[in-house]
Amino acid sequence: MCMESDAIVLTESGDLERRTVEVDDPGPDQVLLRVELSGVCGSDVHMWQHGERDSPVVPGHEFVGIVEEIGANVATDSARRSIAEGDVLTVVPGISCGDCWYCENMPTRPLTCNDRDVHGFRSVEQPPHLHGGMSEYFLLEDRAHFYRVPDALETELGALVEPLSVATHAVERAQPPGLPHAREGLGMGHSVVVQGAGPIGLLTVAAATTVGAGQVIAVDMIDERLAMAERFGATDTVDLSEHDGDEFIDAIAERTPSGDGPDVTVEAVGHPSAFEQALEIPHNGGTVVEVGHYFSAGEAAVDPSDVIHSQLDVYGSLAYPPGQFDTSISVLERTVDRFPYGDLLNYRVGLDGATDAFETQAAGESYRATIHPRE
Ligand SMILES: [Zn+2]
Ligand SMILES: [Zn+2]
Structure with a gap:
């Protein structure tokens, strides 16, 4: 039958x-x-x-x-x-x-x-x-x-559990090794940059805000998306179109408590140049999470020596394990x-x-x- x-x-x-x-x-x-x-x-x-x-x-x-x-x-x-x-x-x-x-x-x-x-x-x-x-x-x-x-929850919001799981997993990838009191890994009050304010970027802003990030800086070049990022909890926004080349990286650093950049950046654009910038954005000893390039968009130019000397933790975040849905449903319900x-x-x-x-x-x-x- x-x-x-x-x-x-x-x-x-x-x-x-x-x-x-x-x-x-x-x-x-x-x-x-x-x-x-x-x-x-x-x-x-x-x-x-x-x-x-x-x-x-x-x-x-x-x-x-x-x-x-x-x-x-x-x-x-x-x-x-x-x-x-x-x-x-x-x-x-x-x-x-x-x-x-x-x-x-x-x-x-x-x-x-x-x-x-x-x-x-x-x-x-x-x-x-x-x-x-x-x-x-x-x-x-x-x-x-x-x-x-x-x-x-309204039934329709259930369709956001999958993309929210991509976002909550990306934020959780920034949390190891879990010594936030020693500023190792994302902890309460730490600063986070989210590159890209598309759906995954916006949900990452929400997730970072929910886990207690202090400053959450959204970066994009579309005004409407930056305004949306503020509604999802971004404390600051940086409009790429107002800066030449990589100059915005200094503009970000100036806004962070250290003056040297945020503790964490999450790359949610999916363009190779955004990954190159991600390696420049955090302060030394900071964390980079790459979530934007689910599909290849070409190669990035990286000097491996920079990764060593800035002592970055660089994590790839691929989708999520199944239980991430349970996490995201809780986050959705709570927020x-x-x-x-x-x-x-x-x-x-x-x-x-x-x-x-x-x-x-x-x-x-x-x-x-x-x-x-x-x-
Ligand atoms: Zn999808
Ligand atoms: Zn298998």
Whole structure:
């Protein structure tokens, strides 16, 4: 037995087509979700524009659904909170194999897995066929991690749990080795620069503010984004367009308590020059977190000697482990009245508007375009 679901399919030729796909009935360990909305991420746009895809694919890895049918063996979400029909769930896109050397030997770093599967990037021709969130329905496999969105949060905000997890993980990467009283690692009252005020940058500003950073300086070249960064907790903003070249790095330093730069910088632009600047921004002995280059944008020119002499800790932050969703849901619940999360979802369409949504996101005209299969 199976049912049908209308979905967006990204075809071999790069078109976003509305098609009907088959969905299996949920087995005893599975959950059938009725999808409410799915965000269009930069990685979806990249897959669409650059043709590196496993077509035909149903995109969507930032989605929220309502439990429509629940398998007999499923009683809780991945945080062991009970779930029932009608509950709102958000789904962790990455699934580690559990079986490779990394999964067996580095279980705290699930993204090192050699054989990771990710929702929204696999061909509909392989089982379980429907593997992305831009669809009316989604069948949750038993190996997936998923978390209940509390009733106190609006359903739509659940679509921000995935990008917020990228941001909270990036901030947590700045915290080791965890001797904040010795100024080793990000602690309370420390200063943080966030380069780039797109969705990940803004959520990083919110996350840094939430963990108790003192000064949070947002850097971008678009006024509207800098104004948004202030609403997400930035204490200072630096407009790149007002400075020549790397001169803004001195402007940042002048504003920090040491006069030498912040304790931490998080690079959330994704341009090689921003990484080069990131290595110059913190004071000596500071921390750099690179989160912007999920996809390669070319090479940066780095003098390794500078990294040694400035004694930087440089961390790569790739997505997040599944439990990061639980962290981010708590952060969202705690700060929902403080930061304007809902304003990030600023371009909404139904399934028929998918191409529009991708174009708008690609042009940087929306923070997060969202596709609502029921509209
Ligand atoms: Zn994403
Ligand atoms: Zn593995």
